[in-house]
Amino acid sequence: MRPSLRLGAILGIPIGLHWSIAIIAGLFTVTLAGTVLPAVAPGYLGAAYLVAAAAVAAALLASIIAHELGHSVVAKNNNVGVEGITLFALGGVAKLEREPDTPGAAARIALAGPAVSVAIGVAALVASAFAGAVGTPALAVAALSWLGIINLVMAVFNMVPALPLDGGRVLQALMWRRSGDRNRATISAASVGRYLGWAIVAFGLWQFLENGSGLWTMVIGWFILTSAKAEAMRARFQLRRQQWPAPRWPGYGPTEPASGQPTDPWSSAQWPPPPLQSPGPPPPAQWQSGQWPPAGPTTDVIDVDGHRVR
């Protein structure tokens, strides 16, 4: 996800917008101004609804950035670099430079985002209650409470224990700690994500058949489904690499150390390797160039706001 527009940097972390966020922010503003706010706080001019809705949309984007900053700051505290934060149609992505070293670090990084969303949600609801009590115009009170509710919904949806959601990362970290195998934990958490993705797609389809809506729900489900599949595929690559036998071709893999013991990364492999029965096929071209398994974005922290959009 490459940002189309760079906003700058916060705490040294570049913040960018993908063009798709503009469509969603626009749709969100129009829906809020056209139907939601007039129902909650009737009797205002159309322009007032539009201004209030645009303010909520802008505050929501800031909330998503804060959520991603939560992940990012905790990642940095756990020695995981952050390449940047990008907002797109389905929410935000904080791109980490690598995977965390321990299950504890993975869980802390995953929990930090929803914790920020809960804090913003509660603060907005308290502010809205206070504003209502002191006689602030009903439209401002309604806008504040909507901001609070959306942040809480965002936190709850993200804590569903299915990759690529934050809750899926917590589940992955728990299974990783129990089994000691990060890749198998990823595959399991991603399989929950696949089921969740299919369930959301099915729900969207039901909505579509029922009343013609649900297209966006299906997009969200499909996004979760494909992201979960990609995470599982990368984990399987890693797992297979670990399980590969010691190198059969000179020059690829670990060199034989003086002690005769293998070094990482294939410490479980038999060393020295058994004699070859036949010369065998040449190594894959990708291997020769040092790009096997193929590089991929392995550490996206992806958030889905169930409401809007994703």
Ligand SMILES: [Zn+2]
């Ligand atoms: Zn998150």
